C-alpha cells in the first residue's frame with residue numbers, strides 16, 4: 001500500500017492504534033526513559049488545530065499493510081503564515097530503507113502546494129533524527145536544554161515555602177482549562193512580552209496562540225478539544241487586578257504522566273520580585289492535587305535564559321538532554337531531494 005495522505009477525520013480505529021504503536025516503538029528505541037503514548041483521545045489530538053492552522057497526516061504502510069512510518073504537518077496561518085511544523089517517525093525495524101525520506105518528500109510537496117516556504121522540526125539531540133535532518137540539509141537554528149523535574153524527587157516543603165513567599169502588592173491565582181474573561185486582556189498583554197523578548201522562552205509550541213486575547217481564547221479551546229488539560233498560575237497586581245505574570249503547563253490525555261511547562265513570563269516592570277518562582281511553585285502545589293498521576297514535568301530553556309534556568313534549578317529541574325530546532329527552505333529541500341532521487 002503506498003504512502004497515503006489523510007485528512008485527520010479520516011483516520012480509522014486501526015490507523016490510530018498503528019499510529020500509537022509506531023510512536024511507542026520509536027520511544028522504546030530512541031528514548032526508552034520517556035513515557036509511552038496512549039490511544040486515549042489520540043484522534044482528538046491529531047485532528048485539533050487552531051482556526052488559522054491546517055494539519056495534514058501521512059501514513060506509510062508496507063506490502064503487508066503494516067504501518068512503517070507516519071508524519072504530521074501543521075501549516076500555520078495568521079502571523080506565522082508560510083511556516084510549517086513537521087513531526088515524523090519511522091518504525092525502528094523499518095529504518096534506513098528510505099521510509100523517512102519518502103515521508104519527508106510527501107510533507108515538503110504538500111507544504112509547497114499550500115504556500116508554505118519554511119519547514120521546522122524539533123529533534124532530540126541523542127536520536128538518529130539528527131543524522132537524518134543533517135543529511136537532508138536542514139539548518140540547526142537553536143539548541144534548547146530540556147529540563148526534567150521528577151515528581152518523586154520534589155522537595156515539597158521547599159516548594160510550599162516558595163509558593164507562599166509573595167512580594168507585597170501581589171496575589172496569585174490558579175486556573176485550570178483557561179483564563180477567566182476578566183483577566184484575558186491583561187494576560188494577553190503579558191504574553192506579548194514573549195514575542196518582544198524571545199530570550200525568555202525557548203520552544204514555541206505549535207498550539208501557542210498570539211498575544212491577542214481572542215486568539216488566546218481559541219488556543220485554550222483547541223487545547224481542551226485535543227485532550228490537553230491546561231493549568232495556569234497568574235500573578236496579579238493589587239489593587240487593579242491586572243495580570244502581571246503567568247506560567248502555563250499542559251497535561252495530555254495521550255501521555256498523562258508527563259506535564260509540559262511552556263511559557264513563564266513576568267511583565268518587565270514587575271520583575272525581580274520573585275514572582276516567577278512563586279507562580280511556578282504554586283502551580284506545582286496545585287498539580288499535586290489536580291493531576292496525582294504525574295511522574296515528571298518537562299520544560300525547555302535557551303542557554304541565554306539565565307533567570308529561568310536559575311528558577312528551574314531551585315525548583316529541582318535537572319538538565320537531561322538537548323533539543324535542536326531545525327529549519328529548511330521548502331523549495332531548496334525539494335530541489336535537493338529531486339537531485340538525489
Ligand SMILES: CC(C)(COP(=O)(O)OP(=O)(O)OC[C@H]1O[C@@H](n2cnc3c(N)ncnc32)[C@H](O)[C@@H]1OP(=O)(O)O)[C@@H](O)C(=O)NCCC(=O)NCCS
Nearest residue numbers: 087088089090095096097098099100101128129131132135
Ligand atoms: C528520523 C527518522 C524518521 C529517519 O527515518 P528512516 O526511515 O530511517 O530514514 P531514511 O531511511 O529515509 O534515511 C534517509 C537518510 O538519512 C540518513 N540517516 C538516517 N538516520 C541516520 C543516522 N542515525 N545517522 C546518520 N544518518 C542517518 C540515512 O543514511 C539516509 O541517507 P542516504 O539517503 O544517504 O542513504 C527515524 O530515525 C525516526 O523515526 N526517528 C525517531 C523519530 C524522531 O525523532 N523524529 C524527529 C522529530 S520529528
